Amino acid sequence: MNKKTSALLCMCLFLSFVAVSTADILPNGTNTTNRQIPSETYLEVIGSMSSRQMYQLETSSHGGHEGGFLYDGERVSSVVYKNDMATNGGYLAQSKGLKIDEGPQQKGAFNVDSKIVSTYLTDPEIGSKMASSDSLEMFTSGNFSRVDKNIRNPLVADIIGDYVGGFNSYYKGASAVEMTTGQIATMARARSVGTDNTIPAELRYLIGIHPDMSSGIPYAAGTASTEFAMSNEEGAPANTTEFASTKTMNDKTTVDGQIFTFGKSFMVTSGLSPT
Amino acid sequence: MTQVRVLIFAIFFISITPVLVSADFYASAPAFDDHVGGKTSLLNMKSLAMESKLKIRATSGDGAPAGIEYMVSIAPINGTDAAIGTVMTDFRGFILEGEGTAENESARNEWRDHSMVSGAIVNFMKSFTYTSGIKL
Numbered sequence: 082m083n084k085k086t087s088a089l090l091c092m093c094l095f096l097s098f099v100a101v102s103t104a105d106i107l108p109n110g111t112n113t114t115n116r117q118i119p120s121e122t123y124l125e126v127i128g129s130m131s132s133r134q135m136y137q138l139e140t141s142s143h144g145g146h147e148g149g150f151l152y153d154g155e156r157v158s159s160v161v162y163k164n165d166m167a168t169n170g171g172y173l174a175q176s177k178g179l180k181i182d183e184g185p186q187q188k189g190a191f192n193v194d195s196k197i198v199s200t201y202l203t204d205p206e207i208g209s210k211m212a213s214s215d216s217l218e219m220f221t222s223g224n225f226s227r228v229d230k231n232i233r234n235p236l237v238a239d240i241i242g243d244y245v246g247g248f249n250s251y252y253k254g255a256s257a258v259e260m261t262t263g264q265i266a267t268m269a270r271a272r273s274v275g276t277d278n279t280i281p282a283e284l285r286y287l288i289g290i291h292p293d294m295s296s297g298i299p300y301a302a303g304t305a306s307t308e309f310a311m312s313n314e315e316g317a318p319a320n321t322t323e324f325a326s327t328k329t330m331n332d333k334t335t336v337d338g339q340i341f342t343f344g345k346s347f348m349v350t351s352g353l354s355p356t
Numbered sequence: 357m358t359q360v361r362v363l364i365f366a367i368f369f370i371s372i373t374p375v376l377v378s379a380d381f382y383a384s385a386p387a388f389d390d391h392v393g394g395k396t397s398l399l400n401m402k403s404l405a406m407e408s409k410l411k412i413r414a415t416s417g418d419g420a421p422a423g424i425e426y427m428v429s430i431a432p433i434n435g436t437d438a439a440i441g442t443v444m445t446d447f448r449g450f451i452l453e454g455e456g457t458a459e460n461e462s463a464r465n466e467w468r469d470h471s472m473v474s475g476a477i478v479n480f481m482k483s484f485t486y487t488s489g490i491k492l
Binding site: 116117118119120121122123124125126127128129130131132133134135136137138139140141142170179181 | 392438447449451460461462463464465466467468469470471472473474475476477478479480481482483484485486487488
């Protein structure tokens with residue numbers, strides 16, 4: 082019988098280690114799937130083109146929340162990525178990729194990951210042009226909880242053995258471009274709530290406009306504007322009603338005319354170390 | 357009597373196992389509801405070479421994920437410079453996901469990709485892949 086006991090003990094120990102090594106930590110906090118949805122587009126056309134791309138991810142700790150205040154310890158997050166482009170004539174070459182990956186964060190997986198490179202050329206006197214807009218937004222929010230020091234922070238969604246105040250965070254990176262010749266490259270990245278306190282919420286946005294070298298015109302012609310925004314409200318630990326700190330940041334730029342080079346990038350990372 | 361002791365030990369051990377494993381360990385799969393699809397239409401095409409590929413794997417057992425692979429490509433036929441006409445594609449997915457054993461929805465994933473190209477098409481290729489799996 083002793084042999085049986087030790088065999089059982091060995092088996093249980095073995096099983097528990099197997100379970101430890103296979104538990105994944107995923108960017109969206111649901112801890113269930115390894116979903117991957119990569120998509121790609123390659124395009125070269127003389128004529129008109131229109132495209133719309135949208136990705137939205139909502140996560141919620143207490144099920145779908147219909148307005149009102151958050152419950153104790155509740156946290157919600159939302160990521161929205163949108164990209165629209167239209168031309169009414171001219172030459173367009175485009176490469177576009179969107180890699181939605183909910184794989185383990187340790188491997189660098191992202192809930193959204195996008196890259197678009199478009200080259201456009203037209204005769205401005207004909208009246209055709211290309212219009213494009215792009216935006217990436219992330220919102221995370223969470224409420225303080227007094228229960229057993231059991232707050233799940235919206236940014237890290239982990240049970241932390243300490244009091245953490247409520248949070249509201251909003252990040253946005255967006256651009257709008259209209260041009261008759263040139264090349265635009267945009268990159269967007271996002272990551273929502275993590276399940277581990279080493280993985281913060283994150284947002285990156287990058288845009289670059291350059292001349293189209295193959296056209297022989299040494300500049301890109303058109304208008305480009307960007308908007309980067311961040312706001313963060315934070316409660317003090319063990320206080321549900323007052324803000325302990327608020328931060329806001331806003332950056333808007335518009336350029337118009339012959340653009341030789343234009344590049345802007347924005348990145349937010351956020352983390353938490355409980356005291 | 358020893359058997360009873362073994363049983364008690366086993367119950368005790370199993371009851372502490374989740375603590376050893378992690379707070380996020382569940383013995384059962386959470387609820388999910390996934391819809392994924394793709395569509396391509398051609399309008400008034402004069403000449404074209406079209407290639408499309410579709411692979412589907414529905415839910416299966418351990419280790420093999422559900423999967424879809426869809427690709428469509430429009431190119432000119434040999435001897436011409438471009439395919440002439442209009443192509444429309446529409447890809448979309450809608451995914452609901454639960455967490456642990458909770459009945460509430462924990463994550464909602466939605467994506468859409470619509471494009472229309474009209475004129476002299478030198479090359480047009482769109483593809484998406486969807487794979488999904490569960491690891492407990």
